[in-house]
Amino acid sequence: MVILGQALYAHVVLVNVGQAKTDLSKLLARVEAGEDVEIARDGVPVARLVRVEPSASVGARFLAAHSSLAGQISIADDFEFTEDELDELLEGPA
Numbered sequence: 052m053v054i055l056g057q058a059l060y061a062h063v064v065l066v067n068v069g070q071a072k073t074d075l076s077k078l079l080a081r082v083e084a085g086e087d088v089e090i091a092r093d094g095v096p097v098a099r100l101v102r103v104e105p106s107a108s109v110g111a112r113f114l115a116a117h118s119s120l121a122g123q124i125s126i127a128d129d130f131e132f133t134e135d136e137l138d139e140l141l142e143g144p145a
Contacts, residue, residue: 065089065096 064078064086071078071090078088078100088100107115132140 063087063089065091067091067094 062085064081066074066078066088068090071088082088082100082102085102089096090098090100
């Protein structure tokens with residue numbers, strides 16, 4: 052923990068509210084680098100900024116689920132329309 056420039060233990064920084072307002076971008080960069088930042092009011096910690104781990108993208112979740120339903124889904128033999136059925140749907144009733 053760093054209190055006004057004094058290191059007490061590593062990877063946690065304690066700043067007052069005014070300094071946090073002024074240096075928010077710098078504090079966020081420290082958080083992205085792996086440090087925790089505590090924001091204090093009158094020297095008493097009231098909040099902590101911590102890194103948020105990115106969630107998996109939609110594509111990554113899709114690939115992770117690949118074949119997870121294998122053998123559980125079946126398609127009926129009459130699933131597709133015949134040419135005549137498609138013509139009837141597109142043309143309407145005769």
